Amino acid sequence: MFDLKAIRDNPQEFDANWGRRGLPPQTPDILKLDGERRALQTELQELQAQRNEKSKQIGEIKKAGGDAQKVMDEVTAMKNRMTELEERERTIAESLNQHLAGLPNMLAGDVPEGKDESGNVEVRKWGEPRTDKVPEHFDIGEALGLMDFDTAAKMSGSRFTILSGGLARLERALAQFFLDTHTGEHGYTEVSPPLMVKDNALFGTGQLPKFDNGFQTTTDHYLIPTSEVPLTNMVAESIVGAETLPRRYTAFTPCFRSEAGAAGKDTRGMIRQHQFYKVEMVSITKPEESKAEHERMTGCAETVLKKLGLPYRTVVLCAGDTGFGGTKTYDIEVWLPGQQRYREISSCSNCGDFQARRMNARFKDADGKNTFVHTLNGSGVAVGRALIAVMENYYDPKDGGITVPDVLKPYMGGVGKIQKP
Protein backbone atom coordinates (compact mmCIF):
# COMPACT_ATOMS: atom_id res chain seq x y z
CA MET A 1 0.00 0.00 0.00
CA PHE A 2 1.06 3.60 0.05
CA ASP A 3 1.91 6.43 2.38
CA LEU A 4 -0.89 8.94 1.87
CA LYS A 5 1.27 11.74 3.19
CA ALA A 6 3.87 10.99 0.55
CA ILE A 7 1.19 11.03 -2.14
CA ARG A 8 -0.09 14.37 -0.82
CA ASP A 9 3.42 15.84 -0.84
CA ASN A 10 4.44 14.49 -4.22
CA PRO A 11 1.45 13.53 -6.34
CA GLN A 12 3.18 14.14 -9.66
CA GLU A 13 5.93 11.69 -8.71
CA PHE A 14 3.41 8.93 -8.06
CA ASP A 15 1.50 9.60 -11.24
CA ALA A 16 4.69 9.60 -13.26
CA ASN A 17 5.70 6.27 -11.77
CA TRP A 18 2.31 4.65 -12.36
CA GLY A 19 2.41 6.15 -15.80
CA ARG A 20 5.45 4.00 -16.57
CA ARG A 21 3.21 0.97 -16.09
CA GLY A 22 0.73 2.50 -18.47
CA LEU A 23 -1.76 3.77 -15.89
CA PRO A 24 -3.54 7.13 -16.21
CA PRO A 25 -3.00 9.69 -13.42
CA GLN A 26 -4.39 8.33 -10.14
CA THR A 27 -3.68 11.05 -7.64
CA PRO A 28 -6.48 13.46 -8.57
CA ASP A 29 -9.05 10.90 -7.43
CA ILE A 30 -6.99 9.87 -4.44
CA LEU A 31 -6.39 13.43 -3.28
CA LYS A 32 -10.03 14.35 -3.74
CA LEU A 33 -11.19 11.44 -1.60
CA ASP A 34 -8.41 12.07 0.91
CA GLY A 35 -9.39 15.73 1.21
CA GLU A 36 -13.05 14.89 1.73
CA ARG A 37 -12.19 12.29 4.28
CA ARG A 38 -10.00 14.63 6.27
CA ALA A 39 -12.59 17.38 6.26
CA LEU A 40 -15.18 14.95 7.59
CA GLN A 41 -12.75 13.58 10.10
CA THR A 42 -11.94 17.03 11.44
CA GLU A 43 -15.59 17.91 11.85
CA LEU A 44 -16.38 14.59 13.44
CA GLN A 45 -13.49 14.84 15.86
CA GLU A 46 -14.66 18.25 17.01
CA LEU A 47 -18.08 16.84 17.78
CA GLN A 48 -16.54 13.87 19.54
CA ALA A 49 -14.47 16.19 21.69
CA GLN A 50 -17.64 18.10 22.66
CA ARG A 51 -19.46 14.89 23.42
CA ASN A 52 -16.63 13.60 25.59
CA GLU A 53 -16.53 16.90 27.45
CA LYS A 54 -20.29 16.89 28.11
CA SER A 55 -20.33 13.27 29.10
CA LYS A 56 -17.69 14.05 31.65
CA GLN A 57 -19.89 16.87 32.98
CA ILE A 58 -22.81 14.49 33.31
CA GLY A 59 -20.71 12.18 35.38
CA GLU A 60 -19.70 15.02 37.66
CA ILE A 61 -23.22 16.39 38.02
CA LYS A 62 -24.56 12.96 38.86
CA LYS A 63 -21.85 12.33 41.37
CA ALA A 64 -22.74 15.61 43.07
CA GLY A 65 -26.34 14.43 43.14
CA GLY A 66 -27.61 16.97 40.57
CA ASP A 67 -29.96 16.64 37.63
CA ALA A 68 -28.04 16.13 34.38
CA GLN A 69 -31.04 15.82 32.11
CA LYS A 70 -30.39 19.07 30.26
CA VAL A 71 -26.83 18.16 29.30
CA MET A 72 -27.89 14.63 28.40
CA ASP A 73 -30.45 16.05 26.00
CA GLU A 74 -27.78 18.22 24.42
CA VAL A 75 -25.60 15.22 23.69
CA THR A 76 -28.54 13.29 22.31
CA ALA A 77 -29.20 16.18 19.97
CA MET A 78 -25.67 15.89 18.56
CA LYS A 79 -26.00 12.25 17.71
CA ASN A 80 -27.74 12.45 14.37
CA ARG A 81 -25.08 14.67 12.95
CA MET A 82 -22.37 12.42 14.33
CA THR A 83 -23.89 9.27 12.92
CA GLU A 84 -24.20 10.92 9.55
CA LEU A 85 -20.57 12.06 9.59
CA GLU A 86 -19.39 8.65 10.71
CA GLU A 87 -21.18 6.95 7.87
CA ARG A 88 -19.93 9.32 5.23
CA GLU A 89 -16.41 9.09 6.59
CA ARG A 90 -16.57 5.31 6.49
CA THR A 91 -17.89 5.24 2.93
CA ILE A 92 -15.22 7.57 1.67
CA ALA A 93 -12.44 5.81 3.55
CA GLU A 94 -13.61 2.54 2.04
CA SER A 95 -13.56 3.74 -1.53
CA LEU A 96 -10.20 5.38 -0.93
CA ASN A 97 -8.78 2.13 0.41
CA GLN A 98 -10.29 0.14 -2.40
CA HIS A 99 -8.71 2.49 -4.88
CA LEU A 100 -5.31 2.28 -3.19
CA ALA A 101 -5.44 -1.49 -2.73
CA GLY A 102 -5.80 -1.95 -6.48
CA LEU A 103 -2.77 0.13 -7.43
CA PRO A 104 0.61 -1.47 -8.14
CA ASN A 105 3.87 -0.70 -6.39
CA MET A 106 6.22 2.13 -7.26
CA LEU A 107 8.91 1.03 -9.71
CA ALA A 108 12.57 1.39 -8.92
CA GLY A 109 14.41 4.07 -10.86
CA ASP A 110 16.57 1.62 -12.77
CA VAL A 111 13.69 -0.41 -14.19
CA PRO A 112 13.79 -0.07 -17.99
CA GLU A 113 10.88 1.53 -19.80
CA GLY A 114 8.66 -0.70 -21.89
CA LYS A 115 5.08 -1.79 -22.42
CA ASP A 116 5.40 -5.56 -22.30
CA GLU A 117 7.71 -8.55 -22.39
CA SER A 118 9.46 -7.19 -25.46
CA GLY A 119 10.87 -4.34 -23.36
CA ASN A 120 12.71 -6.61 -20.92
CA VAL A 121 16.48 -6.29 -20.92
CA GLU A 122 18.96 -9.12 -20.70
CA VAL A 123 21.55 -8.52 -18.00
CA ARG A 124 23.47 -11.82 -17.96
CA LYS A 125 23.79 -15.04 -19.83
CA TRP A 126 25.42 -18.27 -18.71
CA GLY A 127 26.20 -21.60 -20.36
CA GLU A 128 26.25 -22.96 -23.88
CA PRO A 129 22.74 -23.57 -25.21
CA ARG A 130 22.29 -26.99 -26.73
CA THR A 131 21.34 -26.52 -30.37
CA ASP A 132 20.83 -30.07 -31.65
CA LYS A 133 17.30 -31.25 -32.24
CA VAL A 134 15.81 -32.50 -28.98
CA PRO A 135 12.21 -33.60 -28.44
CA GLU A 136 10.06 -31.60 -26.08
CA HIS A 137 9.86 -32.88 -22.51
CA PHE A 138 6.40 -34.43 -22.96
CA ASP A 139 7.59 -36.52 -25.86
CA ILE A 140 10.66 -37.62 -23.94
CA GLY A 141 8.61 -38.41 -20.84
CA GLU A 142 5.85 -40.27 -22.62
CA ALA A 143 8.33 -42.27 -24.65
CA LEU A 144 9.99 -43.31 -21.41
CA GLY A 145 6.58 -44.24 -20.04
CA LEU A 146 7.20 -42.11 -16.97
CA MET A 147 4.99 -39.12 -17.75
CA ASP A 148 1.27 -39.56 -18.25
CA PHE A 149 -1.07 -36.71 -19.12
CA ASP A 150 -4.04 -38.78 -20.29
CA THR A 151 -4.49 -40.68 -17.06
CA ALA A 152 -4.07 -37.48 -15.07
CA ALA A 153 -6.76 -35.83 -17.18
CA LYS A 154 -9.20 -38.63 -16.41
CA MET A 155 -9.08 -37.99 -12.69
CA SER A 156 -8.30 -34.27 -12.60
CA GLY A 157 -8.90 -32.70 -16.00
CA SER A 158 -6.45 -30.75 -18.08
CA ARG A 159 -3.19 -29.25 -16.83
CA PHE A 160 -2.28 -32.12 -14.53
CA THR A 161 0.49 -34.66 -14.86
CA ILE A 162 1.37 -38.02 -13.40
CA LEU A 163 5.08 -38.67 -13.03
CA SER A 164 6.33 -42.08 -12.09
CA GLY A 165 9.50 -43.98 -11.48
CA GLY A 166 12.69 -42.12 -12.33
CA LEU A 167 10.91 -38.89 -13.24
CA ALA A 168 8.94 -38.80 -9.98
CA ARG A 169 12.20 -39.33 -8.16
CA LEU A 170 13.98 -36.73 -10.28
CA GLU A 171 11.38 -34.20 -9.23
CA ARG A 172 11.96 -35.02 -5.57
CA ALA A 173 15.73 -34.98 -6.10
CA LEU A 174 15.60 -31.49 -7.59
CA ALA A 175 13.57 -30.19 -4.67
CA GLN A 176 15.96 -31.72 -2.14
CA PHE A 177 18.96 -30.34 -3.98
CA PHE A 178 17.50 -26.83 -4.10
CA LEU A 179 16.58 -26.87 -0.42
CA ASP A 180 19.93 -28.24 0.68
CA THR A 181 21.78 -25.64 -1.35
CA HIS A 182 19.75 -22.71 -0.03
CA THR A 183 19.86 -23.87 3.59
CA GLY A 184 23.43 -25.17 3.53
CA GLU A 185 25.16 -22.59 1.36
CA HIS A 186 22.92 -19.55 1.13
CA GLY A 187 21.83 -19.08 4.71
CA TYR A 188 18.10 -19.65 4.29
CA THR A 189 15.99 -21.26 6.99
CA GLU A 190 13.82 -24.11 5.80
CA VAL A 191 10.13 -23.68 6.54
CA SER A 192 7.19 -25.99 6.11
CA PRO A 193 4.26 -23.59 5.94
CA PRO A 194 0.48 -23.96 5.59
CA LEU A 195 -0.63 -24.60 2.03
CA MET A 196 -4.05 -23.10 2.64
CA VAL A 197 -4.44 -19.48 3.70
CA LYS A 198 -7.14 -16.95 4.35
CA ASP A 199 -7.84 -13.92 2.23
CA ASN A 200 -5.97 -11.49 4.46
CA ALA A 201 -2.71 -13.34 3.80
CA LEU A 202 -3.22 -12.93 0.06
CA PHE A 203 -4.10 -9.29 0.55
CA GLY A 204 -0.85 -8.81 2.43
CA THR A 205 1.30 -10.09 -0.40
CA GLY A 206 -0.77 -8.20 -2.97
CA GLN A 207 -2.53 -11.04 -4.80
CA LEU A 208 -5.88 -9.79 -3.49
CA PRO A 209 -8.10 -7.94 -4.17
CA LYS A 210 -6.86 -7.17 -7.68
CA PHE A 211 -6.35 -10.71 -8.97
CA ASP A 212 -9.24 -12.60 -7.48
CA ASN A 213 -9.55 -15.15 -10.24
CA GLY A 214 -6.23 -16.93 -10.24
CA PHE A 215 -6.75 -19.15 -7.23
CA GLN A 216 -7.84 -22.62 -6.34
CA THR A 217 -10.03 -22.55 -3.27
CA THR A 218 -11.64 -24.78 -0.69
CA THR A 219 -14.86 -23.87 1.06
CA ASP A 220 -13.07 -21.44 3.32
CA HIS A 221 -9.45 -21.19 2.20
CA TYR A 222 -7.34 -20.28 -0.75
CA LEU A 223 -4.70 -22.80 -1.80
CA ILE A 224 -1.40 -20.97 -1.97
CA PRO A 225 -0.39 -19.91 -5.50
CA THR A 226 3.21 -19.76 -4.23
CA SER A 227 4.83 -20.16 -0.82
CA GLU A 228 5.76 -16.49 -1.06
CA VAL A 229 2.36 -16.00 0.57
CA PRO A 230 2.85 -17.96 3.82
CA LEU A 231 6.59 -17.19 4.05
CA THR A 232 6.12 -13.43 3.74
CA ASN A 233 3.13 -13.48 6.07
CA MET A 234 5.33 -14.92 8.80
CA VAL A 235 6.13 -11.32 9.76
CA ALA A 236 2.61 -9.93 9.24
CA GLU A 237 1.18 -7.79 12.04
CA SER A 238 4.39 -7.83 13.98
CA ILE A 239 7.35 -5.72 15.03
CA VAL A 240 10.51 -7.74 14.65
CA GLY A 241 13.84 -6.96 16.27
CA ALA A 242 16.35 -5.22 13.99
CA GLU A 243 18.97 -7.76 15.06
CA THR A 244 16.90 -10.57 13.49
CA LEU A 245 17.21 -9.00 10.02
CA PRO A 246 17.74 -10.02 7.38
CA ARG A 247 15.52 -13.08 7.72
CA ARG A 248 15.83 -15.61 4.95
CA TYR A 249 13.23 -18.32 4.53
CA THR A 250 12.97 -21.10 2.00
CA ALA A 251 10.22 -23.64 1.49
CA PHE A 252 9.40 -26.50 -0.81
CA THR A 253 5.67 -26.57 -1.46
CA PRO A 254 3.09 -27.34 -4.06
CA CYS A 255 1.57 -24.27 -5.70
CA PHE A 256 -1.98 -24.10 -6.99
CA ARG A 257 -3.26 -21.84 -9.72
CA SER A 258 -6.45 -21.68 -11.71
CA GLU A 259 -4.64 -20.45 -14.83
CA ALA A 260 -7.79 -18.62 -15.76
CA GLY A 261 -6.94 -16.39 -18.67
CA ALA A 262 -4.14 -18.66 -19.83
CA ALA A 263 -6.41 -20.52 -22.23
CA GLY A 264 -4.45 -21.80 -25.18
CA LYS A 265 -1.06 -21.01 -23.62
CA ASP A 266 1.35 -23.88 -23.08
CA THR A 267 -1.45 -26.39 -23.29
CA ARG A 268 0.82 -29.33 -23.93
CA GLY A 269 3.16 -30.70 -21.35
CA MET A 270 3.83 -29.61 -17.82
CA ILE A 271 5.02 -26.05 -18.33
CA ARG A 272 1.76 -24.58 -17.08
CA GLN A 273 -0.15 -26.67 -14.58
CA HIS A 274 -2.86 -26.21 -11.98
CA GLN A 275 -0.51 -27.77 -9.47
CA PHE A 276 3.27 -27.67 -9.41
CA TYR A 277 6.14 -27.77 -6.96
CA LYS A 278 8.35 -24.83 -6.28
CA VAL A 279 11.18 -24.03 -3.90
CA GLU A 280 10.75 -20.44 -2.87
CA MET A 281 13.06 -17.94 -1.18
CA VAL A 282 11.77 -15.01 0.87
CA SER A 283 13.89 -12.34 2.54
CA ILE A 284 12.82 -9.78 5.10
CA THR A 285 15.27 -6.89 5.30
CA LYS A 286 15.87 -3.36 6.48
CA PRO A 287 15.01 -0.79 3.80
CA GLU A 288 18.60 0.12 3.06
CA GLU A 289 19.54 -3.53 2.54
CA SER A 290 16.89 -4.68 0.10
CA LYS A 291 18.66 -3.71 -3.11
CA ALA A 292 21.75 -5.73 -2.26
CA GLU A 293 19.56 -8.58 -1.03
CA HIS A 294 17.75 -8.60 -4.34
CA GLU A 295 21.00 -9.12 -6.23
CA ARG A 296 22.07 -11.75 -3.74
CA MET A 297 18.79 -13.65 -3.99
CA THR A 298 18.89 -13.63 -7.77
CA GLY A 299 22.42 -15.00 -7.50
CA CYS A 300 21.18 -17.82 -5.25
CA ALA A 301 18.67 -18.87 -7.87
CA GLU A 302 21.30 -18.68 -10.61
CA THR A 303 23.67 -20.77 -8.52
CA VAL A 304 21.43 -23.81 -8.50
CA LEU A 305 21.06 -23.62 -12.27
CA LYS A 306 24.82 -23.38 -12.68
CA LYS A 307 25.32 -26.39 -10.43
CA LEU A 308 22.86 -28.28 -12.59
CA GLY A 309 24.67 -27.15 -15.69
CA LEU A 310 21.54 -25.59 -17.17
CA PRO A 311 22.16 -22.62 -19.49
CA TYR A 312 20.14 -19.56 -18.58
CA ARG A 313 19.85 -15.85 -19.02
CA THR A 314 18.74 -13.24 -16.55
CA VAL A 315 16.52 -10.38 -17.65
CA VAL A 316 15.32 -7.33 -15.79
CA LEU A 317 11.62 -6.84 -16.41
CA CYS A 318 10.59 -3.54 -17.96
CA ALA A 319 8.06 -1.18 -16.41
CA GLY A 320 5.06 -2.66 -18.17
CA ASP A 321 5.95 -6.27 -17.39
CA THR A 322 6.88 -5.89 -13.72
CA GLY A 323 4.35 -7.54 -11.44
CA PHE A 324 1.90 -5.77 -9.15
CA GLY A 325 3.95 -5.84 -5.95
CA GLY A 326 7.45 -5.46 -7.32
CA THR A 327 9.63 -2.37 -7.43
CA LYS A 328 11.98 -4.36 -9.63
CA THR A 329 11.99 -7.92 -10.88
CA TYR A 330 14.58 -10.22 -12.42
CA ASP A 331 13.37 -13.20 -14.36
CA ILE A 332 15.74 -16.07 -14.88
CA GLU A 333 15.04 -17.98 -18.05
CA VAL A 334 16.40 -21.46 -18.59
CA TRP A 335 17.30 -22.81 -21.99
CA LEU A 336 14.84 -25.41 -23.27
CA PRO A 337 16.41 -27.22 -26.24
CA GLY A 338 13.06 -28.79 -27.17
CA GLN A 339 11.65 -25.31 -27.80
CA GLN A 340 15.00 -23.80 -28.76
CA ARG A 341 14.32 -20.86 -26.52
CA TYR A 342 14.64 -19.51 -22.98
CA ARG A 343 11.68 -19.99 -20.66
CA GLU A 344 11.04 -18.47 -17.24
CA ILE A 345 12.14 -20.69 -14.36
CA SER A 346 12.50 -18.09 -11.63
CA SER A 347 11.28 -14.62 -10.83
CA CYS A 348 12.95 -12.56 -8.11
CA SER A 349 11.27 -9.40 -6.91
CA ASN A 350 12.11 -6.67 -4.48
CA CYS A 351 8.77 -5.48 -3.13
CA GLY A 352 10.17 -2.64 -1.03
CA ASP A 353 7.73 -1.75 1.74
CA PHE A 354 4.64 -2.45 -0.40
CA GLN A 355 3.75 -5.80 1.14
CA ALA A 356 4.97 -4.70 4.56
CA ARG A 357 2.49 -1.82 4.54
CA ARG A 358 -0.33 -4.10 3.48
CA MET A 359 0.42 -6.62 6.23
CA ASN A 360 1.74 -4.17 8.82
CA ALA A 361 5.17 -5.76 9.18
CA ARG A 362 7.67 -3.54 10.95
CA PHE A 363 10.93 -3.49 12.84
CA LYS A 364 12.42 -1.11 15.41
CA ASP A 365 15.10 0.95 13.70
CA ALA A 366 18.19 2.46 15.30
CA ASP A 367 16.20 5.47 16.55
CA GLY A 368 13.61 3.19 18.14
CA LYS A 369 11.07 4.06 15.48
CA ASN A 370 8.76 1.43 14.07
CA THR A 371 9.62 1.19 10.40
CA PHE A 372 8.20 -0.98 7.64
CA VAL A 373 10.50 -3.80 6.59
CA HIS A 374 11.27 -4.58 2.98
CA THR A 375 10.25 -7.93 1.53
CA LEU A 376 11.69 -9.90 -1.34
CA ASN A 377 10.73 -13.16 -2.94
CA GLY A 378 12.17 -15.35 -5.61
CA SER A 379 11.82 -18.83 -6.98
CA GLY A 380 14.77 -20.95 -6.17
CA VAL A 381 13.60 -22.44 -8.52
CA ALA A 382 10.38 -23.82 -10.00
CA VAL A 383 10.76 -27.58 -9.64
CA GLY A 384 8.44 -28.62 -12.47
CA ARG A 385 10.19 -26.40 -14.96
CA ALA A 386 13.59 -27.45 -13.68
CA LEU A 387 12.53 -31.03 -14.31
CA ILE A 388 11.64 -30.16 -17.89
CA ALA A 389 14.93 -28.35 -18.35
CA VAL A 390 16.95 -31.29 -17.06
CA MET A 391 15.02 -33.69 -19.28
CA GLU A 392 15.65 -31.69 -22.43
CA ASN A 393 19.19 -30.56 -21.67
CA TYR A 394 20.33 -34.02 -20.55
CA TYR A 395 18.42 -35.96 -23.15
CA ASP A 396 20.45 -38.70 -24.78
CA PRO A 397 19.36 -39.14 -28.41
CA LYS A 398 21.08 -42.49 -28.60
CA ASP A 399 18.61 -44.25 -26.33
CA GLY A 400 15.99 -41.63 -25.45
CA GLY A 401 17.14 -41.60 -21.81
CA ILE A 402 18.06 -38.76 -19.49
CA THR A 403 21.51 -38.50 -18.00
CA VAL A 404 21.32 -37.51 -14.34
CA PRO A 405 23.34 -34.34 -13.59
CA ASP A 406 26.20 -35.01 -11.19
CA VAL A 407 24.84 -32.88 -8.37
CA LEU A 408 21.60 -34.87 -8.37
CA LYS A 409 23.18 -38.32 -8.24
CA PRO A 410 23.32 -38.45 -4.44
CA TYR A 411 19.60 -37.74 -4.41
CA MET A 412 18.89 -40.39 -7.04
CA GLY A 413 20.34 -43.26 -5.08
CA GLY A 414 23.32 -43.37 -7.39
CA VAL A 415 21.24 -43.80 -10.55
CA GLY A 416 23.17 -42.24 -13.42
CA LYS A 417 20.56 -42.35 -16.13
CA ILE A 418 16.80 -42.41 -16.32
CA GLN A 419 15.69 -44.95 -18.87
CA LYS A 420 12.60 -46.77 -19.97
CA PRO A 421 11.86 -49.34 -17.27
Added chain:
RNA sequence: GGUGACGUGGCCGAGAGGCUGAAGGCGGCGGUUUGCUAAACCGUUAUACGCUUGUAAAGGCGUAUCGAGGGUUCGAAUCCCUCCGUCACCGCCA
Protein backbone atom coordinates in the same frame (compact mmCIF):
# COMPACT_ATOMS: atom_id res chain seq x y z
C1' G B 1 -17.30 -31.78 15.28
C1' G B 2 -19.31 -30.96 20.77
C1' U B 3 -18.83 -28.38 25.46
C1' G B 4 -16.52 -24.78 28.47
C1' A B 5 -13.01 -20.84 29.50
C1' C B 6 -10.36 -16.91 27.65
C1' G B 7 -8.12 -12.70 24.26
C1' U B 8 -5.70 -5.77 28.01
C1' G B 9 0.77 -2.04 26.09
C1' G B 10 7.47 -4.92 23.86
C1' C B 11 6.17 -9.03 27.73
C1' C B 12 3.49 -10.67 32.37
C1' G B 13 -0.82 -9.07 34.75
C1' A B 14 -4.96 -5.87 37.44
C1' G B 15 -9.46 -3.48 36.15
C1' A B 16 -16.07 -5.62 35.77
C1' G B 17 -20.17 1.35 33.01
C1' G B 18 -17.67 7.84 34.15
C1' C B 19 -11.96 9.58 38.24
C1' U B 20 -8.54 4.28 32.96
C1' G B 21 -4.25 5.27 27.55
C1' A B 22 -5.15 1.98 31.14
C1' A B 23 -2.57 -0.02 38.50
C1' G B 24 1.65 -3.20 39.59
C1' G B 25 5.75 -5.96 37.78
C1' C B 26 9.40 -7.35 33.96
C1' G B 27 12.07 -5.48 29.90
C1' G B 28 14.00 -0.87 27.25
C1' C B 29 16.01 4.10 27.56
C1' G B 30 18.22 8.40 30.49
C1' G B 31 20.45 9.63 35.11
C1' U B 32 22.59 9.23 40.43
C1' U B 33 26.01 6.10 42.92
C1' U B 34 30.68 3.45 41.06
C1' G B 35 38.11 1.62 40.15
C1' C B 36 35.17 -2.00 36.71
C1' U B 37 30.94 -5.07 36.72
C1' A B 38 26.71 -6.12 39.41
C1' A B 39 23.15 -4.14 42.66
C1' A B 40 20.26 -0.14 44.53
C1' C B 41 17.71 4.38 43.77
C1' C B 42 15.33 8.41 40.69
C1' G B 43 13.14 9.60 36.13
C1' U B 44 11.20 8.04 31.58
C1' U B 45 9.00 4.56 28.17
C1' A B 46 2.37 2.81 22.89
C1' U B 47 0.57 3.55 18.01
C1' A B 48 -2.17 5.79 14.12
C1' C B 49 -4.66 9.85 12.36
C1' G B 50 -6.53 15.05 12.25
C1' C B 51 -5.87 20.27 13.46
C1' U B 52 -2.06 23.64 14.67
C1' U B 53 3.12 26.30 15.87
C1' G B 54 7.96 26.06 13.55
C1' U B 55 12.51 26.84 7.75
C1' A B 56 13.53 22.40 10.16
C1' A B 57 14.77 19.30 14.33
C1' A B 58 10.73 19.27 17.51
C1' G B 59 6.24 20.88 20.15
C1' G B 60 0.84 22.01 21.45
C1' C B 61 -4.35 20.52 21.11
C1' G B 62 -7.76 16.80 19.74
C1' U B 63 -9.69 11.95 18.04
C1' A B 64 -9.30 6.78 17.81
C1' U B 65 -7.25 2.21 19.56
C1' C B 66 -7.88 -3.13 25.67
C1' G B 67 -8.33 -9.61 19.29
C1' A B 68 -11.75 -7.56 14.78
C1' G B 69 -16.48 -5.59 13.40
C1' G B 70 -21.32 -4.10 14.79
C1' G B 71 -24.97 -2.72 18.81
C1' U B 72 -26.91 -0.67 23.72
C1' U B 73 -25.80 4.02 26.55
C1' C B 74 -25.27 10.97 27.67
C1' G B 75 -20.70 7.88 28.44
C1' A B 76 -17.99 1.03 27.06
C1' A B 77 -11.66 -2.35 28.26
C1' U B 78 -16.21 -3.27 31.29
C1' C B 79 -23.05 -4.96 28.94
C1' C B 80 -25.18 -7.49 24.12
C1' C B 81 -24.42 -9.76 19.02
C1' U B 82 -21.25 -11.67 14.97
C1' C B 83 -16.51 -13.10 13.40
C1' C B 84 -11.25 -14.41 14.19
C1' G B 85 -7.89 -16.68 17.44
C1' U B 86 -5.97 -19.29 21.97
C1' C B 87 -6.51 -22.90 25.85
C1' A B 88 -8.96 -27.21 28.33
C1' C B 89 -11.96 -31.58 28.21
C1' C B 90 -14.79 -35.02 25.10
C1' G B 91 -15.50 -37.32 20.17
C1' C B 92 -13.05 -38.62 15.61
C1' C B 93 -8.49 -39.38 13.20
C1' A B 94 -3.04 -39.66 9.68
